[in-house]
Amino acid sequence: MPELPEVEVYRAAAQAVVGRTVAGVAVRDPRFVRGGVAPGELASRVTGRRVTAARRRGKLLVLDLGGGRSPAVGGLRLGLRFGMTGRLLVDGAGPIERLLHSSGRAEPRWDRLVLRFVGDGELxxxxxxxxxxxxLDPDEDALGPDALTLTLAELATALDRSAAPLKARLLDQSKVAGIGNLVADELLWRSGLAPARRAGSLDEAERRRLARAAPSTLRLLMRRGGSHTGDLMPARAPGGRCPRDGAELRRSTVGGRTTWWCPLHQH
DNA sequence: ATTGTGGCCTGCCCGC
DNA sequence: TGCGGGCAGGCCACAA
Structure with missing residues (x-):
C-alpha cells in the first residue's frame, strides 16, 4: 500500500508534469474531493494554472500551482493522498504497477481524478x-517531521510524555509523517521494540535505535521497491516465525491496526 | 489536550 | 458454482 516509499516514487514521476499548464480537471467521483470543497470549485480553481513543483511530505503529494489566468490571485496547492490502494499514472504510465492489497486492473471508474495538460499528457x-x-491547499503544517529525514531530536519530541502505544504514535501523521502499518511493524521489529510499549517510556538508547532505524529502513525499502519488501513481511501471517530468532510471531491490534511482532526480541 | 473507537470505501479470498 | 462474511488500512469524525 502507498506509504512513504511509494509516494516518493509518485513524486519523482510527477516531476514530469512540472512546467505544464492544467487544461482541464475531471473529478470522476465527487467524494474523492476532501476538505469541504465542491468538486466543481476544485476543478475551476486548478484549471489554467501551471505546475511549478511536485513535493512530498509524509504520504502527501503536493503539486504547487502558479497564478495562472489571474497572476494577482497568487499560487495554489493541490494535495493528493493515496489511501491504501491509490496509484498515480503520469502520461498513461504508472511508476508502480501493482500495490499490495489492491487490484492491478484498470476499471475506468477507479480513475477518481484526472488532470489534463495543455498540449498533451495527463495525471x-x-x-x-x-x-x-x-x-485544495492542504494543511501541511498539521503533519509531523518527515520520517525519511527523522532526527533523534524530532523523534524525542514525537514520543516524549506520551502514554499512547509506541506504534500508534508512529502511525500518527501529526507526530511523524510517512509511516504506515507495514513500515511501522518493520521498524519496530528491526529496533527490537514492542509495539504496545508506552511511547514515552523509551530510554535514550531505545530512542536512538529507533531514530537510526527510521531513515535507514525507509531507504532500504525504497531501494528494494516498496513498503512491502521488509524482512518481516513474509512472516506476517498465521504461524509466521521471526526471521531473526525463529520465535512464533504474535498478532495483535495496536492503534487499531493489525500488528505482527516477535515476543522474543521486541521489548 | 490526548487517546481510543467506529465508519468509510470496495476488491478479494475463504469456506460453505 | 454462487454466495456471504471477513479482511485489508489511511484518514476522519466523534466520544470520553
Missing part, C-alpha cells in the same frame, strides 16, 4: 477503494 489518480483523496 491520473486511480484508487479502487477510494480511501485517498484530493485536497
Amino acid at each position: 491520473v489518480v486511480r484508487d479502487p477503494r477510494m480511501l485517498g483523496g484530493a485536497v
Whole structure:
C-alpha cells in the first residue's frame, strides 16, 4: 500500500508534469474531493494554472500551482493522498504497477481524478477503494517531521510524555509523517521494540535505535521497491516465525491496526 | 489536550 | 458454482 516509499516514487514521476499548464480537471467521483470543497470549485480553481513543483511530505503529494489566468490571485496547492490502494499514472504510465492489497486492473471508474495538460499528457489518480483523496491547499503544517529525514531530536519530541502505544504514535501523521502499518511493524521489529510499549517510556538508547532505524529502513525499502519488501513481511501471517530468532510471531491490534511482532526480541 | 473507537470505501479470498 | 462474511488500512469524525 502507498506509504512513504511509494509516494516518493509518485513524486519523482510527477516531476514530469512540472512546467505544464492544467487544461482541464475531471473529478470522476465527487467524494474523492476532501476538505469541504465542491468538486466543481476544485476543478475551476486548478484549471489554467501551471505546475511549478511536485513535493512530498509524509504520504502527501503536493503539486504547487502558479497564478495562472489571474497572476494577482497568487499560487495554489493541490494535495493528493493515496489511501491504501491509490496509484498515480503520469502520461498513461504508472511508476508502480501493482500495490499490495489492491487490484492491478484498470476499471475506468477507479480513475477518481484526472488532470489534463495543455498540449498533451495527463495525471491520473486511480484508487479502487477510494480511501485517498484530493485536497485544495492542504494543511501541511498539521503533519509531523518527515520520517525519511527523522532526527533523534524530532523523534524525542514525537514520543516524549506520551502514554499512547509506541506504534500508534508512529502511525500518527501529526507526530511523524510517512509511516504506515507495514513500515511501522518493520521498524519496530528491526529496533527490537514492542509495539504496545508506552511511547514515552523509551530510554535514550531505545530512542536512538529507533531514530537510526527510521531513515535507514525507509531507504532500504525504497531501494528494494516498496513498503512491502521488509524482512518481516513474509512472516506476517498465521504461524509466521521471526526471521531473526525463529520465535512464533504474535498478532495483535495496536492503534487499531493489525500488528505482527516477535515476543522474543521486541521489548 | 490526548487517546481510543467506529465508519468509510470496495476488491478479494475463504469456506460453505 | 454462487454466495456471504471477513479482511485489508489511511484518514476522519466523534466520544470520553
